[in-house]
Amino acid sequence: MAPADGATGATHLKRVGRRRVLETIRRVGKIARIDIAQETGLSPATVTAATSDLMNAGLIEEVAQDLGGTVKRGRPRVLLRLRAKAHLVAGVKIAHRRASVLIADFEGKEIASADTDLPSARMTADGLMQEIARAVAAACACAGIASADLSGVGVALAGQIDATSNFVHWSSSLTDRNVDFGTDPAEGAPWPVFFDNDANLVAKAEHLMGEGRGVDNFLVVTVEHGVGMGIVIDGKIYRGVHGCGAEFGHTKVALDGALCQCGQTGCLEAYLGDYAVLRAAGLTPAMDAPADIGLVQKAALAGDARAQDALTRASDMFALGMANMINLFDPELIILSGAQTCFDHLHSPKVTEKIQNSVLRIDAPLPDIRVHQWGDLMWARGAATFAIEQISLRTIQTMAQNAA
Amino acid sequence: MAPADGATGATHLKRVGRRRVLETIRRVGKIARIDIAQETGLSPATVTAATSDLMNAGLIEEVAQDLGGTVKRGRPRVLLRLRAKAHLVAGVKIAHRRASVLIADFEGKEIASADTDLPSARMTADGLMQEIARAVAAACACAGIASADLSGVGVALAGQIDATSNFVHWSSSLTDRNVDFGTDPAEGAPWPVFFDNDANLVAKAEHLMGEGRGVDNFLVVTVEHGVGMGIVIDGKIYRGVHGCGAEFGHTKVALDGALCQCGQTGCLEAYLGDYAVLRAAGLTPAMDAPADIGLVQKAALAGDARAQDALTRASDMFALGMANMINLFDPELIILSGAQTCFDHLHSPKVTEKIQNSVLRIDAPLPDIRVHQWGDLMWARGAATFAIEQISLRTIQTMAQNAA
DNA sequence: CAATATATTTTGACACGTAAATTAATAGTG
DNA sequence: CACTATTAATTTACGTGTCAAAATATATTG
Structure with missing residues (x-):
């Protein structure tokens, strides 16, 4: 068994409790203390203490008003919610030759966004940090805020990343390997930067702000050029x-x-990815135009047998x-997340029937399968959500220390 | 978010700590308190308290003597170990027409074993309980103990089972569905019975007493007539x-x-299972003789092309x-567990190379892949291990309550 | 035997969560 | 409009757990 992670005993409990309370508030939106107690199983006394801490830290606030409709007697409940102004964060998605940035408040609401071209698809660690800083600065300019107003920046990369230690084993955007981006504010940037794998971050966004809110065991599948997945088990990635x-x-x-692109054969992606479907349909995407499944669908409708087969x-x-x-996973829910992806050919009664017929327990109901169209900023939003979470955790950590 | 499972706060901590200490002792075998502190991250003071509780409950004992070789000065460490005599348990595996039973002590050491024929492959819940009682009684007779001397009985079934609530949604051994076997000593039996899925129980046995000791993220694969798997994540099934x-x-x-046997096509099992290999090799197993891969291997060696292809x-x-x-899982370890299964054709440098060439990160080392030949009692042993674990947990639970 | 080293136990302090009591704030009621 | 019933939130007093530090136990070394 691994030795306890530094945090044994009661101090640790407190952090867990505060975190549970904050997550409940984020999940429900507006909620009274008494209901938080109900949801979390904590006692009202503890909830009072926790919310008091969280308010002192500025992460939440009381909402001025009632819940209108239901007029009950007794002391009226006071609703709590996230304090949107608590922090500003940025989420950055590094794609092939493009960085997209989303600036969001602590609630996750979009403040501004901006795209930037990258000089090359692969960079050194320093080069990447500079590009991130540049892209974030541009987005901040759009938003009319100073870069220093941000509390943190999340970055979504394709690759193998240890998010807890901010260590990038390998990324398709980096020439370097095994880069340790450390945990403090980066050099040349006034804010801490949090790295994670892009698919994981979409899963995180679904969990905290998307279709996976309140669900603790689910899968997130993305189908674009490639096919990715994020796995949430017991509420954790x-x-x-x-x-x-x-x-x-x-x-x-x-x-x-x-x-497949990866050089191997028989990968699911080699049948599903944009490039694969176009290839199978015998179409070649226009130079620099993104491969577009829509073309194939149009051709298929027009009676093109090859497109139909693809x-x-x-x-x-x-x-x-x-x-x-x-x-394998017997999940509660599978979310098909896409930026602009058209899931028409992947999410239809016909496909559902095929799935049903290939699941071992044929008579059991399938898990809920939902399509979530995020729009272009999906990946950046995942990164921003990650930044919000990291900032929250750090704040709670400091809170617990200060008490001592 | 699910409401807390009844156990919030400090009381819960205590149980977790006691459990960690007991698991450490089971894993290491003989260990001094100071090393338990080291391993678990708990303080020596807490370890003293925990081990004291566990000794009072009779689950562990001090081992009379030294560790011989290393003579150091200072107060000598006192080694602790499980108290084998603390409990006797039985593990029962229900197979097609046969029940095999293993009687074990609290350390998991085999005391006796016995096989019993079953009147039919599928039974009612009551019928199953009676057969279990009969099979256990027979094994107890072999061991020269009374059935009532057992503290608990674990049962391994093929099927879909909620082990925490002892609820069998469905099993190939039951005509009934959705049977609740409850948590107290069963009717007509002096001991509590704990049900779980057979593959899960092999995984549990590997985790607590087998190749998975001390590993918290691994897979257990069984290949016999069918192909099964158990998944251990964060130390839990x-x-x-x-x-x-x-x-x-x-x-x-x-x-x-x-x-495939399941009626569908393209299942892995339809290429790997005993029956599938014999089928592909054009051999028919003798009536009532278990399908034997050895036949195919012999034929292949003798130059039979069809057997070689299979x-x-x-x-x-x-x-x-x-x-x-x-x-998908990026596990630390994969264990190929078998009773008598011959893994020769599934675990060789050639196969390893094939695996390596189909893994995305080709340059990364594969996880450790180990073969574990348990012998005929593998499944029953899994069930016995489960019983030991359940008894331990119950004892710790009671311990924590009594303190109050 | 004194000095030193190491393991374990005991002691006292501190932190956390909770039940119960208290306070706060509202609607109904005559 | 006082007064009561009702519900929410807070405060208080207490029990429990863990841990650091001190004390104790038991060995070796010189």
Whole structure:
């Protein structure tokens, strides 16, 4: 067994409690202390103490007004909510040649956003930090705030990352390997930067602010150029031992199957990803234009047999992959998250039926499968959510220390 | 968020601590208090309190003597170990037409074992309980103990089971569905009975007493007639929301592939299971003789091309499935557990190479993959281990209550 | 035997959560 | 409009757990 992580005993309990209370408030939106006690199982006394701490730290506030409708007698409940102005954060998604930035308040509300071109697809660690700073500065300018007003910046990278230690083993955006970005405000930047894998961050966003609110065991699947997954187990992102699990897109669904970007064959992604469907349909995307499934769908509707086959095969393989995940994880919910992804060919009664027929317990109801269209800022939003969470945790940590 | 499970606050902490201490002792075998403190991160004072409680409860004892070799000065450390005589338990595996029973002491050491034929493959809940009682009684007779001397009985069933509430949603051994076996000593039996899924119980046995000791994230794969899996995450069995996950054998590895026992096609099991390999090799098992992979291996060695193909395809598919698990779970360790299973064709440098070539991060080392040959009593042993764990937890629970 | 080293136990202090009592703030009621 | 009933939130007093430090136990070394 691992030695306890420094925090044994009661001090640790306090942090956990404060965190539970804050998460409950975030999840429900507006909630009275008495209901927090109900939800969390803590006593009203403890909730009073916790909320008092959180208010002193500025993370939450009392909402001036009533809940209108229900007029009951007795002392009226005082609703609490997040204090949106508590912090400003930025979320940055580093894509192939582009960084997109979202500035958000502590509630997660979008304040501003901006896209920046990157000089190259792969950079050194220092180079990446500079680009992040540049992109964030540009977004701050849009928002009319100073870069120094941000409390923290979350960054979503493709790659293998140990989020707890801010250590990037490997990323497709970095030329360096095994970079330790440390835990303090970065050099040349006034705020701390928190790195994590992009798919994990979408899962985090779904958990805290999306379709996964209040659900503690679910999967998040993204289908774009590649196919990604985030796993939430017991309310926590599951990362595996080295932080390189959840590679749904590279699970094999055939022996000697289609050729994948990764160089191997038979990966699910090689049937599902944008590039794969276009390839199978015999279409070539215009130079620099993003591969667009819409083209294939249009062709299929127009009667193009090859396009139809490509879509059918993609949906067959998708159903097979989904059934595999259900057979393995038995999740409560699967969220199909996309920025602009069209899930029409992947989420239909027909596909659901295929999934149902490939799940072992055929008579059991399938888990809830929901499509969540986030829009272009999905990935950046995940990063921003991560920053909010990290800031919250740090604040709670400091809070617990100060008490001593 | 789920409301706290009744146990908030400090009382709960105590139970967790006691449990950690007991698990450490079980894992290490003989250990001094000071080392327990080291391992668990608890303070020596707390360890003294905990071990004192555990000794009063009779679960552990001081071992009379030294550790011989190293003569150091200072007060000599006193080693602690489980008190084997603390409890006797039975583990029962219900198979198609046969129940096998293992009687073990609190350390898990085998006291006796016995097999019993079952009148039918599927029974009512009452019928099953009677058969369990009969089989256990027979084993007790062998061991020369009274049935009432047992503190508890664990039962391994194929099926979907909620182990925390002892609720069997469905089992291949039961005609009834949704049977609640309750938490108290069963009717007609002097001891409490603890049910769980058989694959989960093998995983539990590996975790507490097998190759998974001290490892908190690993997979256990069993290949016999069917193909099963147990998942350990953060030191706990992962069960999914309905308790029907980890169906590794029924993940699909091909569209429209081989026909599986479950009625579907392309299941991994339809390439790997005993019956599948014999089928592919064109051999028919003798009536009532267990399907024996050895036959196929012999034929292959003798130059039978069809047998060779069957084995090659099985190992190809196995490698593919293993790679999928690694890509998804990124585990620290995968244990191939078998009673008598011969893993020769599934665990060789050739297969390892195939796995390596199908894992996304090709340059990363594979997780440790170990074969564990338990012998015939593997399944029953899992059930006995479960009983030991449940008894321990109950004792600790009572301990914590009594303090108040 | 004194000095030193190491393991364990005891003691006293501190932190946390909670039940119960108290205070606060409202609606009904005659 | 006082007065009561009712519900929410806070304060108080207390029990429990862990831990640091001190005390104790038991060995070796010189």
